[in-house]
Amino acid sequence: MSALNLYDTATREVGEFQPLIPGEVSIYVCGATVQAAPHIGHVRSAVNFDILRRWLIWSGYEVTFIRNVTDIDDKILQKAVIEKMQWWALAMKYERIFSAAYASLNVLPPTYEPRATGHVTQMIELMETLIANGAAYAPGNGDVYLEVRKLKRYLTLSGQKLDDLQPAGDVDANNSKKRDPRDFALWKAAKIGEPSWPTPWGAGRPGWHLECSAMAHTYLGEAFDIHAGGLDLIFPHHENEIAQSEAAGHKFANRWLHNAWVTQSGEKMSKSLGNTLQVDVILQRVRGIELRWYLGSAHYRSMLEYSEAALDESAVAFRRIEHFLNRATEILGTHPAPVVNDAFCAAMNDDLAVPAALAGISENLRVGNQAITDGDKDAIGKNASEIRGALSILGCDPFDPNYTLENSTNLSDALNGVITLALKERTAARERKDFAASDAIRDGLLELGITIEDTAQGPRWSMTEKS
RNA sequence: GGUCGGAUGGCCGAGAGGCGAGGCAAGGGACUGCAAAUCCCUCUACACGGGUUCAAAUCCCGUUCCGACCUCCA
Structure with a gap:
């Protein structure tokens, strides 16, 4: 090494x-x-x-x-x-x-x-x-x-x-x-x-x-x-x-x-310029792990020019990596063990050259995705492990328990979306007077501990304790 | 005035004498009921003017522009 x-x-x-x-x-x-x-x-x-x-x-x-x-x-x-x-x-x-x-x-x-x-x-x-x-x-x-x-x-x-x-x-x-x-x-x-x-x-x-x-x-x-x-x-x-x-x-x-700084329009953030971006505001836009990925992706001695587009692009890129790790986990039946490969090691040892390390992660991602297409479990495991190893050093391991709470927040977002979808189907069924179908949806949700109420503003759902 | 850093393709972002990092976007293709996802291919750059060198984005000199610090600052 x-x-x-x-x-x-x-x-x-x-x-x-x-x-x-x-x-x-x-x-x-x-x-x-x-x-x-x-x-x-x-x-x-x-x-x-x-x-x-x-x-x-x-x-x-x-x-x-x-x-x-x-x-x-x-x-x-x-x-x-x-x-x-x-x-x-x-x-x-x-x-x-x-x-x-x-x-x-x-x-x-x-x-x-x-x-x-x-x-x-x-x-x-x-x-x-x-x-x-x-x-x-x-x-x-x-x-x-x-x-x-x-x-x-x-x-x-x-x-x-x-x-x-x-x-x-x-x-x-x-x-x-x-x-x-x-x-x-x-x-x-x-x-x-x-x-x-x-x-x-x-x-x-x-x-x-x-x-x-x-x-x-x-x-x-x-x-x-x-x-x-x-x-x-x-x-x-x-x-x-x-x-x-x-x-x-x-x-x-x-x-x-x-x-170095996070800059906006080339200028350092400062309260006197009114160009500060508070962390809690950004965290309404992206998750903490995504903000970290963004902030950590530039070399620490380089200015990082902030823009919403750059932040969003970075978050999308991170989700792509995360998506691969999730699929790999499904296929492997277990979380890939973190492994730090030589390329990542060499990059980090060169004055923490994170951007160079990211090129290696991109390669792992490409090869890993191909391995999923090919059904090559060994290659899936190798690339997933190397990606996870790199992410864990960067503090962006999606399986890190410190992000679990945040992930559960995402789950509730997803849950909300799923229920909203079900409620749309139910509304459609009611409109065509297919009450058997609409009631089946409501009863099905109720069985899962989700109560539906029809209000003047439309259906509303809430979680109740499952009996 | 002093000190320090920067300018790279449509965008982001590395590199610091010789094989065009990488990503995003765009275009083409594969796959696909549709879509998504995924993969493959294509395009392309070093602020400007000189110089050194067999070879310069990279070194030297000069110029322009941008930014930071000079007793509040991450």
């Missing part, structure tokens, strides 16, 4: 993945700031790194997967005012919606999902270390800043130069206690009415970046294998995480992975 090669944002090259500890992989993914419901861009990130995780697990690694929840920040406080809720109630509300979205897309739950507010102690410890090192300073106003000009290296991930950065817009140069306008806040002094935690430098709340360094350190140690997140996190978030952690003497992440 070939070795896994992954892109590293830090080097901008694809290189062989070597875990720090043989057989084990530690991953930290920057999760959501829970201030609004997720759009499909958010869950694309989760799906992409879930595929990475499943691939590593299949490859035999013991994977520790940490994905944080940022449950305190400026926007959460703002939204709490707008929604007239406690900030912590608002954060919990949206955290649950995120969790539900992840679950509907069959994203494996993280090994641990730390919240920022639960790690203030670790953040204070980190700040104490940084101040003792001379890397950070507390100017006395309750803020704590990292002094970026003192860093041995900074902005290595994004490849920028400190002096080339545009000055921060939010800094009031006259009132700022920053030694340099580009210094960033590790900790923010509490304003009146805002939540705060006591620290040696005054009451306040975490700056955005500090939490991830503290939590990554807490759960993964001073050095870990992979740090992942969206492209927009490269700067400032990940740069600042590196700055803090390295200034504290940690090695931090060995490799950086960043996923």
